[in-house]
Amino acid sequence: MPSVLGVATTAEIPSNQTNIPITLPAGIQAGEFLLCAFSADAGAVASIVTGVGWVLLAQATNGANVTGAILYKPTASGDANDALTVGLAPAERATAICYRISPSDPAVPPVQTNANGSSAQSDPPTNTTALSRAYLWIATRHGDDVTVSSAPPANYNELVQVVGSSTGASTEACWRQSTALSENPGTFTVALEQWVCFTVAIAPAADSAGSPGDPPRGGAAGHAWYLRV
Secondary structure (H helix, E strand, C coil): CCEEEEEEEECCCCCCEEEEECCCCCCCCCCCEEEEEEEEECCCEEEEEECCCCEEEEEEEECCCEEEEEEEECCCCCCHHHCCEEEEEEEECEEEEEEEEECCCCCCCCEEEEEEEEECCCCCCCEECCCCCCEEEEEEEEEECCCCCCECCCCCEEEEEECCCCCCEEEEEEEEEECCCEECCCCCECCCEEEEEEEEEECCCCCCCCCCCCCCCCCEECCCEEECC
16 A cells, blocks of 8 residues: 655745756655646646656646645656755646655556635545545645645545645645545645645555555655644
8 A cells, every 4th residue: 555655844945946857855765746736826827847757647726826736756766866846827826735655657658627616614536436445535725825734534644734834825725544445534724715636546556455554654745734633
């Protein structure tokens, strides 16, 4: 079953940028799975500027308020080739969270669903996979300005938050392990604001077995807020 081994955060640069270098977790080993949850203000369009082997899985916007995107690298190099820079058009402010994960199946792309709204209680949508496997599920919230949640969805672990500015965007992410075919995370407990949410399923390695539990946890790089549940 895939486990979170480490996490890093990318804080907002206090001016609009076209290129956002992403902070990666420490200790990345060759073959690990990397996932980045990225947020930008004002509905800017994200792209990969530099990033060998990185894939833009999906991006979604809430009008001209906020953009959320999920990027991943199925097989880390464990060296400088893991570096990632995300481009924005037009230039905007951004934040991000990046996970290192193992073991996973590089032949099976992650499966995502997304939703957006202008309300309290930001709601990652249901995600249904093709097979019942021991998945790592990641729920993310990409919010306009400084507003962040006070609690993650029920049964989700280690809420990580990167708070943006009043003219920027905030990023939040948390995870759980489950063998269910379908997952509906429930809501982030948060005040009214514009938001985008993703529900992402990461498949286990072909020979991976086990049941949900507490995986090894790595240290975080960068400045993050943690709410452990």
